[in-house]
Ligand code: GLY
Ligand code: MN
């Protein structure tokens with residue numbers, strides 16, 4: 001359930017309206033469910049949102065009309081909103097609305113709308129796709145993704161709560177013998193998922209990862225019937241959705257006594273993570289944060305086995321803007337800004353030996369960061 005107040009939604013909508021105004025867009029069609037949720041608090045699976053300078057039209061069907069009525073009667077009602085009941089085709093209803101309001105320049109989320117749907121909209125609205133006439137359908141990339149990257153105070157409060165609850169679950173998992181020799185990855189993952197549900201999470205943010213022994217060298221392993229054995233590294237990576245917002249945490253533990261090499265790799269990943277966290281601050285390029293972790297792992301001889309980015313934005317989606325990774329030739333570097341919430345999760349994955357990943361969630365501050373997750377590390381791996 002999304003609980004942003006009307007005033008929060010007003011600010012988000014205002015930013016979108018400004019971005020539309022600079023592009024001459026009179027009506028913007030939002031079709032990505034989480035973008036609709038961000039702007040309206042409506043969290044059903046099927047809807048369209050049309051944002052004009054003055055109004056907000058929420059198009060949805062019978063399955064959601066009662067939920068919309070409830071939302072519109074609550075303190076979280078979106079401002080200046082009208083419900084348009086769709087009976088039949090969403091695309092036809094959209095075209096009717098566009099004609100009724102008289103919008104000529106209509107924007108849409110090009111990154112997410114299938115080509116066939118964009119063509120259908122263009123045809124039904126009689127507005128050529130990226131045409132140069134007065135009536136046109138304009139493909140736009142990334143406006144709302146960019147807005148969502150910077151969390152408002154309401155969102156940070158919920159993300160904090162999500163991370164705090166996840167940390168409670170993780171501490172209990174680590175203290176209460178959930179990860180024990182003889183247990184399968186599958187059983188441990190089911191246990192974690194059950195605990196997340198009982199802690200108030202709506203659902204897991206992604207499929208829970210429990211990877212033991214050689215499997216821990218697979219960054220996105222799926223739980224199997226493999227059993228935790230003496231000397232295994234066990235990677236636990238899980239997250240939950242609370243109040244619509246994701247948290248995401250990884251801890252690596254050892255079953256029994258760690259080897260010297262396990263301790264060396266663990267220490268290198270931990271130090272890399274601490275360096276990356278220390279590098280976080282508003283104004284810093286995200287690739288600099290990645291470099292802080294990566295340079296350390298390279299120096300430890302583990303650069304080749306750290307094959308993914310250092311982190312990612314966290315919000316309504318578990319992976320969203322900004323990307324915290326190596327600089328890419330085909331994308332402008334993203335700069336961290338106050339209010340971004342990101343993960344910091346370097347790892348090292350050694351085929352046949354096992355893997356280590358340590359992940360925490362942080363909010364970017366003007367002069368540093370605040371770590372939202374709070375879960376102890378494995379003292380045997382850290383101190384030897
Ligand atoms: N398990 C996905 C992630 O940590 O990004
Ligand atoms: Mn994770």
Ligand code: MN
Nearest residue numbers: 248343345359
């Ligand atoms: Mn993550």
